Amino acid sequence: MLSTKTKRLRLLVLLSSSGLACSASGVSLRPDGSPGPQECSEKALETMKILRLRPGEAAFMEIDANQVDQSPISLTDGPIESYTTERLGTLPSMTRLYGRVWTSGPNVVIRYYEARPPDGEPIAICGVARDDRGGLKKRPDSPPGVALLTNSGAAMWIVDSFR
16 A cells, blocks of 8 residues: 555656646636636647547546545645546546646636546546536635535536636
8 A cells, every 4th residue: 555645756756747737837827816717738639639529528527536435525726636437538437637726716626637548648638627516616614725525526527728
């Protein structure tokens, strides 16, 4: 069993080598702390076209691979690893999703920049997390710097840019 420190180090290495850390860090922030608009990378747009992943396609997922079936789950700003619980186009269930969380605005914002199928290599994508009401709503009892979400699951939606 790997320690939490080892898991975090491996995730950091993965994010650094995939270019995720760089692509997410250049996002401008709105006055409320939520991320501003961001274009998808050409690589992600090309990959999604090849895989026939079109904007508006979605799959259910577990928001945080480390907090499955918990209620509430707590999120902080920074990297996140999620996974799909059903197919997303040609991507099978249990595809890992790597992205970034912002908790400062009125909603939690999660943007995904990379997917890794269980039997494949990492691929560039653009996706966002949403629940059945749209954005991920923080619970009113969320402490400063932390967003509590009632449900551990949501949907990951393919997008062609982040708005």
